[in-house]
Amino acid sequence: DAGVIQSPRHEVTEMGQEVTLRCKPISGHNSLFWYRQTMMRGLELLIYFNNNVPIDDSGMPEDRFSAKMPNASFSTLKIQPSEPRDSAVYFCASRTGPAEKLFFGSGTQLSVL
Amino acid sequence: DQQVKQNSPSLSVQEGRISILNCDYTNSMFDYFLWYKKYPAEGPTFLISISSIKDKNEDGRFTVFLNKSAKHLSLHIVPSQPGDSAVYFCAAAYSNYQLIWGAGTKLIIKP
Numbered sequence: 713d714a715g716v717i718q719s720p721r722h723e724v725t726e727m728g729q730e731v732t733l734r735c736k737p738i739s740g741h742n743s744l745f746w747y748r749q750t751m752m753r754g755l756e757l758l759i760y761f762n763n764n765v766p767i768d769d770s771g772m773p774e775d776r777f778s779a780k781m782p783n784a785s786f787s788t789l790k791i792q793p794s795e796p797r798d799s800a801v802y803f804c805a806s807r808t809g810p811a812e813k814l815f816f817g818s819g820t821q822l823s824v825l
Numbered sequence: 826d827q828q829v830k831q832n833s834p835s836l837s838v839q840e841g842r843i844s845i846l847n848c849d850y851t852n853s854m855f856d857y858f859l860w861y862k863k864y865p866a867e868g869p870t871f872l873i874s875i876s877s878i879k880d881k882n883e884d885g886r887f888t889v890f891l892n893k894s895a896k897h898l899s900l901h902i903v904p905s906q907p908g909d910s911a912v913y914f915c916a917a918a919y920s921n922y923q924l925i926w927g928a929g930t931k932l933i934i935k936p
Contacts, residue, residue: 768923803869805868
């Protein structure tokens with residue numbers, strides 16, 4: 713299995729632009745997580761999907777952030793408009809069920825200038 | 826309110842010696858704990874876990890100890906190897922909820 717696949721690996725954009733991050737979870741995994749990692753706040757959970765349904769989005773910073781999971785094999789995290797404080801590494805992770813280990817993608821390094 | 830705390834931002838250990846990484850938690854409802862390792866430019870990878878019904882779990886050079894009364898867990902790496910240099914995250918969970926993560930400890934193994 714190829715693991716969790718994220719794209720792009722790096723994204724550099726200007727303030728105000730729309731940014732879309734993509735994730736393909738491991739086949740057969742029914743839970744998907746989006747995390748953000750910064751030096752100041754460490755690893756923060758943004759949103760959690762179970763069976764393609766958003767269960768907990770309390771970590772989404774504000775309305776500029778949105779996430780979708782149209783099917784079991786694809787999810788997107790969109791930031792519109794982007795701001796410099798959104799610069800971070802964004803990780804996607806998936807797992808088969810509760811109390812099971814999470815498998816992480818390699819992350820997307822986002823820089824908003 | 827940090828429910829999972831890793832109070833040491835970094836730790837330096839001589840190759841071949843034991844590395845001990847610590848993690849404290851505040852929520853007595855946590856029933857499952859995990860350790861992840863993260864290399865630069867990669868996502869975290871699962872290392873070892875322990876259920877709250879146990880006080881020790883071992884996997885090769887890695888052992889996790891859980892002290893429920895002290896709400897403390899630790900990861901022992903024996904012997905430490907240069908490839909163990911990474912950031913180690915402690916995480917905790919209860920019921921079906923998502924993991925609560927510590928801030929991480931950067932482990933440096935000196936040759």
